Amino acid sequence: MQASLSGYSDRAMRTLARQFGCELTFSGVMLDKSVCYKPFLRKIFHKIRDDEHPVGSQLLGTDPKTMTQAAINLCDAGYDIVDLNFACPAPKVLRRGRGGAMLDKPRQVIEILRAVKDAVKKPVMMKLRIGVDDSSASHEDFLQICEEAVAEGVDALIIHGRTVSQVFRGHADWNIVAEIKKQYPQAVIIGSGDLFNAADIVDKLKTSGADGVAIARGAIGKPWIFRQIKELLEGHLPVEKIYQPDIKEQGQIILEHFSLLTELYEPKKSVWYFRKFLSHYGRSHDQPGKVRRELVMAKDEAALMDTIKKWYGV
Numbered sequence: 001m002q003a004s005l006s007g008y009s010d011r012a013m014r015t016l017a018r019q020f021g022c023e024l025t026f027s028g029v030m031l032d033k034s035v036c037y038k039p040f041l042r043k044i045f046h047k048i049r050d051d052e053h054p055v056g057s058q059l060l061g062t063d064p065k066t067m068t069q070a071a072i073n074l075c076d077a078g079y080d081i082v083d084l085n086f087a088c089p090a091p092k093v094l095r096r097g098r099g100g101a102m103l104d105k106p107r108q109v110i111e112i113l114r115a116v117k118d119a120v121k122k123p124v125m126m127k128l129r130i131g132v133d134d135s136s137a138s139h140e141d142f143l144q145i146c147e148e149a150v151a152e153g154v155d156a157l158i159i160h161g162r163t164v165s166q167v168f169r170g171h172a173d174w175n176i177v178a179e180i181k182k183q184y185p186q187a188v189i190i191g192s193g194d195l196f197n198a199a200d201i202v203d204k205l206k207t208s209g210a211d212g213v214a215i216a217r218g219a220i221g222k223p224w225i226f227r228q229i230k231e232l233l234e235g236h237l238p239v240e241k242i243y244q245p246d247i248k249e250q251g252q253i254i255l256e257h258f259s260l261l262t263e264l265y266e267p268k269k270s271v272w273y274f275r276k277f278l279s280h281y282g283r284s285h286d287q288p289g290k291v292r293r294e295l296v297m298a299k300d301e302a303a304l305m306d307t308i309k310k311w312y313g314v
């Protein structure tokens, strides 16, 4: 799966992921109150392309009623899945008791899950970190949430093997993903964390026994990672032979991504917004330092096209 990535996993990124064989993509997280405000979902960003399905949405909130109404609105807008975010470690989210801060309130988390599941006919999943911190009380809360969520019939759990207080430090603990899958073989368990290259991802998938993986940072500026994973899973190719776009193909993918973005943003905004992707795309070039610098310096569309032509020959 293409993981939820705030500020990245918009329709353009999701469409590219699908083109490279990704089976399920997610929007970035949305605040329940915003989604309850009807005009919000009429914005162009929430128009789902016909070739994009299945596409999941993700919600952040603390109140079962507001979360339920928001989930209904997302399903009406065409999203195929509702994922409930109890994982986000951003300080502004935690300050309001949302996201990862909910992990020490198992009862409230399950109340939200139950209310949303009762109200929508589409699959409802939950995104979790493994606790607020590394205390045993926090670990117990996490285990309780998993147990009760499975008992409530949650359609899948996405587990990022870090605590909230770890943010992105240290390594994601894949043993916990494996333990939860072993404990609840009947549940769909998706692993997340430190998924950067295809061979390692396939290894984590197989050794953890997880039903799937959610690729996050590893897919930014590298949408072809989904094809590489598929090729490895199909088992016909050794790792040295899996798809690796040459420079020209990389240039074509960058152009395609930019063109998809211009469906969503004004040209000037597209160039500005695209910079964060360009700096990642540039890493796969033979001369990453120079290429990244020049790509992110392009001040308008014409300059960007010239730079892409210069370095990628397209």
Ligand SMILES: Cc1cc2nc3c(=O)[nH]c(=O)nc-3n(C[C@H](O)[C@H](O)[C@H](O)COP(=O)(O)O)c2cc1C
Pocket: 003, 004, 005, 006, 007, 008, 027, 028, 029, 058, 085, 087, 088, 127, 160, 172, 192, 193, 194, 195, 196, 214, 215, 216, 217, 218
């Ligand atoms: C820029 C950025 C934005 C993210 N936005 C979301 C989000 O909206 N919802 C969510 O559940 N996780 C979000 N995440 C977390 C990722 O989905 C993923 O769980 C995490 O990055 C661990 O995977 P990785 O180490 O392979 O990147 C975000 C991560 C990053 C780096």
